[in-house]
Amino acid sequence: MSKYSNPMSRQVESLPELIRSQYEDLEPKARTVLSFQEIFNIQRIVLTGCGDSYAAAMATKHAFEMLTGIPTEVVTALELGRFYCKKHLGIDCRNPLVIAVSNSGTGARVAEAVERARKHGCFVLGVTGNPESLLGVNSDKILKLDIPSFESAPGTRSYMVSVLSLLLLAIRFGEVRLKYTMDQAMAYREDIKRQADALESLLPGMEDTCASVAEQWKDFPCYDFIGAGFDYATAWFGQAKILEATGKFAMHINTEEWFHLNFFARDAREMGTVVVANTTNPAHSRSRELVKYANVLHRPLVVITDGDKEDFGGEEAVYIKVPKTEYPITMPLTHFAPVCLIASYISELIGEKYGRGCEGDWSFAQGGAGVTNSEIIVD
Numbered sequence: 001m002s003k004y005s006n007p008m009s010r011q012v013e014s015l016p017e018l019i020r021s022q023y024e025d026l027e028p029k030a031r032t033v034l035s036f037q038e039i040f041n042i043q044r045i046v047l048t049g050c051g052d053s054y055a056a057a058m059a060t061k062h063a064f065e066m067l068t069g070i071p072t073e074v075v076t077a078l079e080l081g082r083f084y085c086k087k088h089l090g091i092d093c094r095n096p097l098v099i100a101v102s103n104s105g106t107g108a109r110v111a112e113a114v115e116r117a118r119k120h121g122c123f124v125l126g127v128t129g130n131p132e133s134l135l136g137v138n139s140d141k142i143l144k145l146d147i148p149s150f151e152s153a154p155g156t157r158s159y160m161v162s163v164l165s166l167l168l169l170a171i172r173f174g175e176v177r178l179k180y181t182m183d184q185a186m187a188y189r190e191d192i193k194r195q196a197d198a199l200e201s202l203l204p205g206m207e208d209t210c211a212s213v214a215e216q217w218k219d220f221p222c223y224d225f226i227g228a229g230f231d232y233a234t235a236w237f238g239q240a241k242i243l244e245a246t247g248k249f250a251m252h253i254n255t256e257e258w259f260h261l262n263f264f265a266r267d268a269r270e271m272g273t274v275v276v277a278n279t280t281n282p283a284h285s286r287s288r289e290l291v292k293y294a295n296v297l298h299r300p301l302v303v304i305t306d307g308d309k310e311d312f313g314g315e316e317a318v319y320i321k322v323p324k325t326e327y328p329i330t331m332p333l334t335h336f337a338p339v340c341l342i343a344s345y346i347s348e349l350i351g352e353k354y355g356r357g358c359e360g361d362w363s364f365a366q367g368g369a370g371v372t373n374s375e376i377i378v379d
């Protein structure tokens with residue numbers, strides 16, 4: 001346990017056990033939630049959610065496409081509820097399949113999005129711990145999440161479970177649609193389970209490294225998170241955790257766009273820069289270039305990777321090792337652990353309350369009111 005232990009870092013420490021127990025809970029549910037006919041009927045998939053759930057959708061979009069061959073979009077709840085073109089909803093017999101993720105189920109925007117999607121003929125699968133919620137009652141089917149309660153902190157366990165549930169759905173869809181054999185489907189699932197042990201053995205070293213990063217970065221005014229493909233989802237999640245846990249500014253950007261935009265930022269020596277870059281990422285060559293130029297700019301630099309310094313041309317950085325998996329698509333399940341640790345330790349070191357404690361000017365957001373108390377408009 002780290003010297004800066006806090007509820008959020010303890011959530012991270014609980015992840016290996018949570019992978020094991022939630023796999024047992026979710027694998028049978030993901031196997032049975034949709035019938036064969038419902039799975040064969042899918043022509044397009046829209047993944048939606050808010051906050052961490054949106055990140056979980058981004059983290060698994062490529063898995064859905066690679067495993068099932070079904071075109072899959074990630075659409076924010078606001079876009080799906082208010083902008084998404086009606087003529088693309090309800091096509092081809094209850095398509096697209098809208099998979100709406102919300103552990104609480106209480107956010108107004110995601111409820112609005114699924115109500116609209118359903119009204120216009122989509123098939124809605126809700127992934128939620130709250131079947132009685134507006135999201136739940138507006139879903140055709142529910143993959144029920146049962147996440148054992150824990151000390152409250154910015155979503156860490158819930159994010160992992162959302163990613164796990166979506167990965168298991170993608171594996172199941174591909175299996176039923178005969179994209180691969182049942183043995184191959186089991187190999188993907190085993191790859192998920194193996195990450196429990198892999199993360200467990202990496203955690204002690206990871207905690208020490210993240211604690212020392214937090215000590216050096218705690219007074220920085222802002223942080224920059226970069227990644228490509230599903231590593232971008234992890235980067236996105238990282239900036240979210242900095243905002244929630246520390247209240248400081250953080251930015252997320254993809255690896256190419258960084259060269260168009262973020263590298264112009266001044267005071268670079270005080271900009272904690274986190275690059276998420278697994279070695280199998282198709283954009284790896286660009287991440288390597290980015291690490292080099294981030295050093296030219298004297299950016300304090302962390303690289304979260306399943307590889308090491310040599311994979312980045314020997315460039316100086318703090319390299320944080322995350323599980324190497326057999327199938328890259330399962331990586332988002334654990335690669336976010338260091339960003340939670342860094343955010344949680346900074347929060348602890350500067351004595352900041354998570355979510356500003358919903359006190360003072362933030363009191364309007366108590367109990368999630370900022371996202372639940374909102375007019376729902378279904379067009």
Ligand SMILES: N[C@@H]1[C@@H](O)[C@H](O)[C@@H](COP(=O)(O)O)O[C@@H]1O
Pocket residue numbers: 049050051052053101102103104105106107110154155244371
């Ligand atoms: N600050 C929280 C986020 O941490 C959370 O990710 C989001 C979505 O929550 P849910 O997945 O329950 O819809 O709600 C709030 O905005």
